[in-house]
Amino acid sequence: MITVSVSMITYNHEKYLKKSIEGVLMQQVDFPMELIISNDNSTDKTDEIINDVIENYHGNIKIRYYKHQENKGATENFIWTISQAKGKYIAICDGDDYWIDPYKLQKQVDFMEKNPDVVICGTESILRNEINKTETKSF
Numbered sequence: 502m503i504t505v506s507v508s509m510i511t512y513n514h515e516k517y518l519k520k521s522i523e524g525v526l527m528q529q530v531d532f533p534m535e536l537i538i539s540n541d542n543s544t545d546k547t548d549e550i551i552n553d554v555i556e557n558y559h560g561n562i563k564i565r566y567y568k569h570q571e572n573k574g575a576t577e578n579f580i581w582t583i584s585q586a587k588g589k590y591i592a593i594c595d596g597d598d599y600w601i602d603p604y605k606l607q608k609q610v611d612f613m614e615k616n617p618d619v620v621i622c623g624t625e626s627i628l629r630n631e632i633n634k635t636e637t638k639s640f
Contacts, residue, residue, distance in 0.1 A: 503563075504532035505606055506588030510578045511551075511596025512541040518550050524600035526554075526562055530607045535563040538596075539582040542572045547596070 507525050511518055525536050540547055548568055555564050565585065573581060583591060590613060592606060602608075602624070609622050628637045 502533065503535050503588040504610060505530070505534040505590045505592055506586035507534065507536045507592045507594055507606075508579070508582045508586060509536060509538045509594050509596055510541065510575065510582050511538065511543065511547055512572070512575070512578070513543045513545045513547060514596035515543075515545040515547050515550055517597040517599070518547055519554060521594060521596050521599045522551070522554050525594055526558060526560055527603045528562070528600075528606045529603045530610070532610060533561075533563075534606065535565060535586075535588065537582055537585050538564065538566045539578050539585075540566070540568040541575070541578040542569050 509521065509525065511521075514521070522536070522538070528534070538551055540551065551566055551568075555566060558564065567582075567585075569578070590610060592609070594600060605624060609624070612622055613619060625638065
């Protein structure tokens with residue numbers, strides 16, 4: 502049984518996507534997980550980047566990749582991707598976001614398992630503005 506399904510929607514994220522996928526694939530966990538990537542018919546090199554990462558990945562995380570033939574829009578793509586999840590928990594990492602803590606998912610699953618009355622958890626985040634080179638921490 503898969504413990505965590507990571508939902509990653511993407512549309513024209515070629516500039517950020519490889520780092521986003523690598524942030525998921527670097528996770529150090531003691532449970533089965535999957536990465537579901539849903540490409541909303543990108544017109545840039547998103548498809549090439551995803552296929553290259555998949556071809557060169559040799560780890561234990563199952564990657565499921567879907568490329569839609571027509572653009573669904575962000576909301577519909579998100580709903581569709583979540584509906585594909587098989588895990589007990591769902592983590593979200595969009596194609597223009599990335600994780601920097603290799604134990605992020607392990608910490609969150611440990612917390613959720615110890616606190617069955619909790620239905621959602623998050624982590625501290627940093628919002629980087631590439632235009633004016635600012636960072637804002639949240640949470």
